[in-house]
Every structure is written in structure tokens, then in C-alpha cells.
Amino acid sequence: MTNVSATSTAPPPPNTPSPNTPLPDTTLPIAGTREVRARARRLAHDRPRQVGLVVGLYLLAAVAGLVAPRLVGTLVDDLGAGTTTGRVDTVVLVLLAAVLLQTVLTRVSRLLSFRLGEDVFAELREEFLIDVVALPLSTVEAAGSGDLLTRMTADVDTLARTVRDAVPEVVVAGLTTVLTVVAAFLAGPLVALAALVAVPVAGLSTRWYLKRAPQAYLAERATFAGITAGITETAEGARSIEALGRQRLRVQHTQDDLARNFVAERRTLRLRCLWFPWIDLTFALPLVGVLLLGGFLVRGGHATLGEVTAVALYVQQLVDPLDRLLSWLDEIQIGAASLARLVGVGDVPPDRVPSDDEPADQRLVARDVHFSYVPGREVLSGLDLAVRPGERLAVVGPSGAGKSTLTRLLAGVNGPDRGRVDLGGVPLVDLPLERLRLEVALVTQEHHVFVGSVADNLLLARPGSDLAQLRTALDAVDALGWVDALADGLDTLVGSGGLALSAPQAQQLSLARLVLADPHTLVLDEATSLLDPTAARHLERSLAAVLRGRTVVAVAHRLHTGQDADRVAVVESGRVTELGTHDELLARGGSYASLWLAWQTP
């Protein structure tokens, strides 16, 4: 199991859309059996020559491997009838030639098959990533990163095993098994009949096993993942554990995780222990049957000793491919489950159907907006707000009042349940995403430093920006100083595996991206919350200078944002309760005024 970077860094904790509303268990879709089969078929259809060649070569290799028992069989008959050493030499030379041929065919077929596996695996994971980055933002937010992350790491890993090992093994073993049976029948049709006693034993027991195995193995893997997750949590929180004196509790936590895994392991072990004896019987019965029936047939003159020998050898030779076939079958099922989870991501419907309507101007207006994440728990209830183009609007209010949700609607991330949020008369959610980004952008306190250089982290907002633009953007967020102080400046590698940036630095990068993206309306949700107050205020002012003429809607818990803004909107219980300039609201003596007095000392 490879585990490299998924657990090595502590990603910044993502913010949930609505702090006070627990999200329902949203899981991303999982593709149905039919869809998975269709996808698998399509993979084969897309490369018919490659697949045909591999299967053809496998067939030939298997056939070459079947020469030996047949030759030994004829040799036995010859020896019984009396033969020369010359005859023996010839037979052995043919045998040797068959071995050489099988060797070459094995090498070529395996090589081509590995290549096929790599191609298919690459296509699947790349297609998956393309599906992932196309997911609607609301889906990503709702599902959280956990589920997607599991699909990206665990399922891709599982699929590697399936595509690279399980599928070729099963194909080769399956072909070899069938061909060996055919060869046995060709060598001694009557004798070979006895081998068929194995079919119902193997068939029924395997059916029983496969019905139960995948579920049990998935549970086993889940408990194993639980152990790793628990240990990671312990390691990441080691300082908190020491501070709280919870060493024993955490060790016990691991102990419990292991105990859970043991229960799951025991279940799969039990399944195997019930299945394996039947498989052993499958291997033993045909041999006994062939020799027994063969003995009587030879007695009656219906078969030769050589035929019995050849069939007996074939039956013994069946053990290996049959064993492989059976032991890899459940892996195919598990792989199919992983594939279903990867393909399923492509099934998420787009969250918006763009219309052709063009916004008439840059006026952002919310009218009687109602919104809830969970039915029955309205977060916004009849909110009205008209943002004036070019103004700086501060949004304040208590936790859970709906400020963050309002920003999401103003940025077009979610659409209202009722009412409208329009830009220039066109509902925001009717704008194509690429277009929307040029109009309105949202930066929350959530930040993420991507693996790559500092420049890479900025360029994603506007690919093709030149160095001067990058520096200007960094300067606007007070970040140019520390970036220049880094060992390689803008080329310094950051993110997981690179230099770890502090949370305030990461937040500055997020804002620099926004400056580069340069939409006419910016929505900031606690976008400077991780900086210390002095730095935050300085940043906001230098940012304001760069963004002159742009519309800015900013949620902040530091009230100086309100003082610096053109207008302040107080949001309480999902509505705008006060709206006006800082001075107007102070003069009104409402909840903003009391808050300000409490906050601003002396």
C-alpha cells in the first residue's frame, strides 16, 4: 500500500457552507453495475488491436504449455510398446522446443498485457480527475473532501491492483484452464469425463463465496483504513494529546481500531476457511476420478495407459491456473466496486444550465431570498440587498446569522431556493461558470496552498500573467516582502512536500489570486481572519487601493472593516436588519452601534 502525501500534511480545515447547520450525509454518486460494465467494455473497444494481440498471444502461450503432458503420454505408450533412445531424444527435443516457445510467448504476451494495463489505468485515473475538477462547486462543498479524497487515493490504488494484476491473471488463468480441459479431452475423451466431477463442487462453493466475499473484504479494508486514519490523527495531534494527558486514551483508540479490524479479518478468514476445503477437493477429486475411471477403461481396452497418463498430468496441471483464477476473482469484484466509485463522479449532474442572457450592467441585487441547506432549516429568510457598483460593503452580524451563506449566493455558488440574486438583471446561476468568474469571485477564510511554486499558485487565477503582474498582485496583499525573502523567491516550491507556508501567508496568496483574476465584484468572507489585526488592517487598505472602482462585499468579524467601508449591512436571523454608512448606523443606535461600542475601546 502506498501512502505518500495524503497523510503527510495537515490541510487547512475547510470551512463548511453554513457553520451552524450540520450537513446531511451527502455522498457522491456511485455508478451502477451496468454502467461499470459498459465502461469496461468501452475500454476494450477503444483499443481492439492491442486487446486482440494480447489475448491471441496468451492463447498461444497456453497452448505451448500444454504440449508437455501430451508428449509424456505418447512417450508412456511408446515405452510400453518398446521404443528406442532415439525416439526418446526426439520427443524430449520437441518438449524443449515447446518450453522455449512458451517462454518467448510468455515474455511478449506479459509485456504487452502490462502495457495494456498501464494504458487503461492511466486513462481511467485521468478521466476521473477531469470529472473531479468539473464537479459543481456546490457538490464539492456539500460532499466535503473526504469522500473524494478516498476515491482519489484508495480507489485509484485498488484499481491499480485490479487493472495491472487481477485482470491479466484472471484472463490468463481462465484461458489456460479452458485450454487445459480441451487438451485433456483431446488426449483422452472418455478418461477426461471423470474430471468433470469437479465442476459442480467448484462452481457451487465459489458462487457461495463470491456472494459474500466482496462485502467482507470491503469492510476489512475500511477497518484497515480506520487504523491508518486513527494513527494519523494521533500523530498530527500528538501535541494536543500530550497537553491533555490523553496518551492512554489514544493508545486505547488504536487498540480499539485494531480490534475492529480483527473482527473484520476474522470474518474474511472464516469465509476462506469454509471455501478453501471445497477448492482442495476440486483439485483432488478429478485426479482420483481420472485414475479410477482410467483404470477401468484401460482394463476394458477403451483407453491406453498413455491417455490416462496424459489426462492425469493435465488434471494436475490444472491446479495452478484454477487456483489463480479463483483467488483473483474477488479482487475483480472489489476493483469493480472502486471503478464504480470513480465512474460515479462523472454522473453528478451540472448544477446550472447557462442561459444566453447577458447582464445589462454590474448591479448585484438580492430580492426576497430564501435559502436552506437542510429542508426546514432556513438560513436566509426573505433577505433583500442591493449592492451598488463600485462600493465597499461590509457585512457584519452574529455567528450563524447567514453571512457566509449570503456571500455564497452573491457569488453564484448556490442559487436561492426562492427569490432571486441577479447581476445586471440576469440570475447569477444562469451565467456560464467561466463567465461568472470574470464577473464575481469569492474568497473565504478557507485557503489551500497547492503543490508547486509560489508563481504556480498565483498563475492558476490568470494563466499567462507576467512577472510584473504577479509582483503587483503580491504587493497589493503585503506579501511581496516575504515572498522575495524566500530562498527562490517566486519559484520557491510550496505546499505539501515543499515549504510550509503559515496560514496568514496562505490567506495572502488567496487574495493575490483574486487580484490577478480581477473580477469587477469581489466577495470576501473572513478573507483576512487569520492575519493578526494590525497586518489585516494594513492589507485591507493596500488591497482597497488596488481594487479602487471594484465592488467589494466583505464579511469580517473585525469591525474596522465596517469603519473603512462605504456602507455596512447588519445580517441577523437571515435578514438584513440594518443598512447604511458606519456613521449612520452608529447614529441610529441599533445593534451595530452597541456592537461597535463593545468592540472599540476605550
Add this chain to the structure above:
Amino acid sequence: MRALPVAEPGVPDLRSPTRLLVRVASLQRRTIVLGWLYGTVWMSTQAVTPYVVGRTIDDGVATGRVGSLLAWCGVLAGLGVLQGAVGVLRHRAAVLNYLQASYLLTQWAARQAVRLGASLPARTSPGAVANAVATDSVSVARLMDVQARGFGAVVALVIVAVLLLVADPLLGVVVLVGVPLFTVGLGPLLRPLHARQSRQRAELGTLTGLGADTVQGLRVLRGIGGEEAFVARFVHQSQAVRTAGLAVARTQSLLDAAQVLIPGTVVAAVTWVGARAVIDGRLTVGQLVAVFGYAAFLRTPLRTLLEMLDKATRAHVAAGRVIALLATEPLVTDAGRRSDGPPGDLVDPVSGLVVQASLLTAVVCDRPTAGTALLDRLARYTADDDADEDDARSATIGGVRLTDLPLAEVRRRVHLLDNAPVLFSGRLDEEVGGSARTVSEALKAACAQDVVDALPDGVATVLGERARTLSGGQRQRLALARALAQHSEVLLLDEPTSAVDAHTEAAVAGRLSAARQGRTTLMATTSPLLLETADAVHLLVDGRVVASGDHRALLGDEAYRAIVVRGQVPA
């Protein structure tokens, strides 16, 4: 079956990787010996099957004697049943061997992680600990699994050699030469295969890392664009994985071909020598079939030995990594002997700060890192080489140096809530800790009651890993509640309200002082709301206390105003 894991994992032997592996094995010797026993019987039944087949053909089929035919077929069937029965036992022992070893290493890693505690990020990384469990323990466990079969394989090889030597000395020699040839012949391919496999794993690791990076940053990405660049980056790495995979395929396919060639050649040689022996009358037809059967069977023990060699190499490397982790020592040595320290003022000689007992004190620092360093010294999280070079630098509590107290005693008496606390998965009330009353009081004092009210099962709600479903402010308040529930003699808080909104901050400020009434509390903060409630406030500039008083008095100080005053442009 004994339930696993064992309660106490025993002591690892860290002197060398081999010794560690031996220690792991000796801690589960019962299952290991059982595994050898079953492995031997299991392999042996397979080894003698060709002999029985040969006798059946000679005595039963060739002669036409029904009695012998039935008898030998009966023996063969009996062997099959025995093999099936022993096979299950062997498999059970192998799985138990695997699990015991993997659990053992996991337990060691977990204990080491909590032993390192606050030193862990500096001494190693969470990733290294996770890898010890996810990867290294598996490698060692696989060796424990395969070694029982390997033992059986050796026994089976001896049996076959004896049977062959008895049947025909020349044949015995052919097989006894051919077998080592097989093993030695594949050896040179294994090393490059491993190298290429690990390169591919590394590339796949990087790819998964990029994928995880994209997923974790997806919300940012979807908000601001740049998807094409990420897809391109991923595809580029994905193709690197593919290329590395093709390199593996070239070696792997050679190895697969060699596994056909070498035993195939041995079979041909055996057939040649055997058939000539039949002509000479030294061998019967049935014996020839048996010899052919031996040669074919030999692939199984050989493959097992090869597998064991492979897994032993990997386990050895893994054991080395595990030793590196387990041998790591914490930064802070626990050498203190005194346990009778009286309560009293907390003093930091480095900055000159005196935190008076039973009061709520605040410290305002010109740089946030200075506050963090100060609190680390006061709670003894600072590495020894920084604190101990001069005993006079050690912080004191009630006149007793922290370095003279056992570390556990310091942790019990002085609780530090740092600025990046980790919340653990599990029930919320258990995470906060203490009786139902303690929990509810702590939640109230931290203004976290609304967080709980919004959860589906209230305090009984099970939070996920690191409570990621909650917002930063919600997590901060829960962590504060958890710290308050400790009821420690001294509580140190590093920017405890940095992520909460002004309304909530105001409420926290009021309740915090009430909750800590009569006990020593120190907070590093720049929030006027919190500073307002403090009994004493100290200003730290360049690491030294330069001014003290209460908030209102200090507002006369220019430097102080510049840091804390929010309503006006900073000077």
C-alpha cells in the same frame, strides 16, 4: 482463536533490523511453530502426491488389478482430504502470524507517537508514523505470513530429493542441480525489479499526492479557475507513472518468462533421463510419471522460497525504518524528581514576566511568535538545549523550576491551549472530557453551546476526523471548552479567540474570567475585548516585558495602542 490485539505489545529490539524481526517472531512464537508444523504437512502431502499417482498407474492402471487401483485411489483421495484440512489450519496460522506482526508494529508506532508528543513534528513527521503503520507493518507482517510456507517448502524439497535419489540417483542429481539453478537464475532479476517497482510506487505516490492536492484545493480551484493547469499537471505525472510502469513490465515479464523457462527445462531434462531409465529397465512407467509430477510440483516450493526471499528483503528495509521511528527520543527530557511543588506565581526569567497566582493575566506581544514562544517556555514545551543550557532560564512555578518537576506533573498543573489545537474524532462530550456537568459548564464558558445545539445529537454527536465538518471558529471554541474542562491549576491560552466573530468574542471574554475565577490564567492576545477583562496586562517588546498595568492604564502607552487599538489607523 485468541482475540487480537494483545493488551501489551512487549518491547521492541532496536539494535538491528534483523534483531527486530526476530523479536517480532519470538513474541508470536506459538503461532510461528504451529505455522511451521502445518506448512510442513501441507507441502509434504503435495510432495508425495506424484509418488502416489505413479504407484496408482503402475500397480492399479497398468496391471489392471482392481483391488490395487481402488486402494491407491483411496490413498490419493485421503491425501486430498488431508491436504484440504491441513491447508485450512495452515492458512489460519498464516493469517494469525500476519495479523499479530502487523498489530504489534502498529501498537509500537502508536505508543511511540504519544511518547514523542509535542516533539513529534520536530523529531519526525505524522507521515512517517502513518507510513510505519500503513506500509512498514504490512511488509513485516507479510514476511511472518510467508515464512511458515517457506519452512514447509524446504522440507518438501528435501522429501522430493530423497524420493528422487531413491528412484534414480541420476534423476536426483538433475533435480538437485536444477533447483538451485532456478533460484539463483532468478535472483539477478529481482533487484532491478524491486528498484523499478519502488520507482513506480514513488511516482504513483506523487500522482496520488497531486490528486489529493487537487481535491483538497478543489473549492479554491472551482472558485477562481485554473482547472486546465491542474489537469495538465496530473496527466503529466500520470504518464510518468505509466512510463515507470512500463519499466517494471519489462523486468516483470522477463521474470515471468524465466519462471516458464527454468522449470520447463528441468522437466524436459527429467523426462529425458527418466525415459532412458525406463528403456534400461531401471524405472517403471509409473515412476516416470511420478518424476514428471515431482518436477512439476517443484515449482510450488521454489516459488514460495523466491517469495520468501523477496519479502524478507522488503521486511528488512521496513524494519530499518521502524527502528528509526521507534528509536527517536523526545525533545524534552523528563528528569525532574521533585513532586512537592507548591502552587504560586509563574515566572519566566527569559522575558521577565511574572504571572501572579489566581489572577487572569494577559500578555500583548509585538509579534505573535513571541507570545507562542513565551507560552511554550511557561508550559515546558521548549527543547532541552534551549532551556537547560542554563538552569536560570527555566521557568518556575511557586519558586520551583519546571525542569525539577516530573513532566507529567507539569502537564497536569499547567495546561497550554496552543494556537493550532487538534480535535479528535469521537463523541463530542468525551472529547471535551469530564463529567456531564464539567462538559456543559465548559461548553457554556467557551460560548460553544450553540455549536452543540446545532448538531444532530447534541453532545453525543460523533465528530469526524479533526472535526473538519465544523468551521474554524466553532472548532476554536470547542478546543477552548476542552482546555477549560481540564480545570488545571494554570491555564495558558494562545490567541484563544482569533477565529471567532466579534459578538462571540465579547461573550467569551466575559465568561472566561468567570470560569477561571480564583485560578491562574495567562492569555496571549491582542483582542481589546479579552484585555479588558484581564486583572493584569503585560506588554512584551523584543521578547522582554516593557510595560505592565491594566488595559486602560496601558492604553496611554504608544507601543501598546499601536498593537491593540482597532478603531483607528495604526500609528
